[in-house]
Amino acid sequence: DLGKASIALDPAVKAVRSDDLDSVVGKRAAVELKPGSLLAPAQVTKDSLVKAGEQLVPIGLEPKQIPATALMPGQKVQLVHVPAQGQADTGKTSGTPPETIDGRVVKASSAAPGTGIVVVDVATSAADGPTAAAWVSAGTLRLVLAAPDGN
Structure with missing residues (x-):
């Protein structure tokens, strides 16, 4: 479900770089992800979305x-x-x-x-x-x- 794109980013924009793609594969989306949008590291989590209890x-x-x-x-x-x-x-x-x-x-x-x-x-x-x-x-x-x- 992930793709790569070549774009120029302002250094203030926090996005997952294409060479860091493996760091997000297997994680869960922590928020709704829109097709075609940039992926920020904070938008994924390794934690379960359903907590203990x-x-x-x-x-x-x-x-x-x-x-x-x-x-x-x-x-x-x-x-x-x-x-x-x-x-x-x-x-x-x-x-x-x-x-x-x-x-x-x-x-x-x-x-x-x-x-x-x-x-x-x-x-x-x-x-x-x-x-x-x-x-x-x-x-x-x-x-x-x-x-x-x-x-």
Whole structure:
């Protein structure tokens, strides 16, 4: 997936040189990489994107369930449990807020042709992973972007 190009770079631009390509092969992308762009050393990592004590929950979302804002690796999100269609909205009737789980985007796929479904890999705590997976299975999960500072 990597290519080489001959370009003149300003010394202030930090990019992986073609003779250093072997130093990034086998590493993981730490951010979304755009085709045709320069690769900076900080854009790759040898570390796992899912940390110790976390689980990865794949979430398939229809176009109406995801924000118009592009989902990026590292972005903080909340997984919100909503009542299944046809069930009472206990969050509104009892005055209690809906159940939520904090998470972090690890990867988001492109929209699938025909369906528009986007699969988002979200890292959650190991304790919350099974609950999030159950919400996904039941179709009662919505994804909400957290503020950039995490609040």
